[in-house]
Amino acid sequence: MKIEIRVLVNGREIDAAVKPNQTLLEWLRDDLRLRGSREGCGVGVCGSCTVLVDGRPVSSCLMLATNAEGKEIQTIEGLAPGDDLDPVQQAFLEHSAFQCGYCTSGMIMATKALMASNPKPTEEEVRDYLSGNICRCGTYQEVMAAIKSLCEKNA
Ligand code: FES
Ligand code: FES
Structure with a gap:
């Protein structure tokens, strides 16, 4: 079974079907191929998976992708406008x-x-x-x- 979500990722609206137990980190890395966010501990301790959700830092290993429905996600890939670094x-x-x-x-x-x-x-x-x-x-x-x-x- 998969659940439909619509999420704004780095300024791009994405419609996707995700597994109920899929984490936001897994969705970003495995499905969207945004591999800048890393999995270290996988249990919310190390911060290597931090992304911004509606502007707030979140450990994406702890958040289910289904909970990203209707939210704005920013990853490291979306930080730099064009060739200039943030x-x-x-x-x-x-x-x-x-x-x-x-x-x-x-x-x-x-x-x-x-x-x-x-x-x-x-x-x-x-x-x-x-x-x-x-x-x-x-x-x-x-x-x-x-x-x-x-x-x-x-x-
Ligand atoms: S991977 Fe360590 S907090 Fe998410
Ligand atoms: S863990 Fe190597 S630079 Fe921070």
Whole structure:
């Protein structure tokens, strides 16, 4: 049995039939071939699968695709308009805020949501907001530097 959904993904309206137990992450990666969102833990702990749902960061491994019905999803693939990087992507690049890159799309999507709601967060607010995004390579200092540079641009 499949369930029909209509979802706006990266600005494109998509009609699809999904399995009742299919996660949003599985739908994005397996059906839509949007593989920038990664599965790390699969249980809502690591943040590598973070996407924006109606502008809010969500662990897509925990959300059923059926619950995306009528919602707007943004993934890392939808962040950069054309050939220009999004400012958050640019800041991560300039500060080498990644090593293997496995956590990076989730980190960037969470940072995007943070900066949208709080353009000049304190270091403590950044740490708190990103506490659900784990980097096994330990690039936290570089991530902080990237976000600090974004805050300075917003000053
Ligand atoms: S894979 Fe979703 S939180 Fe880890
Ligand atoms: S850059 Fe490797 S897990 Fe974060």
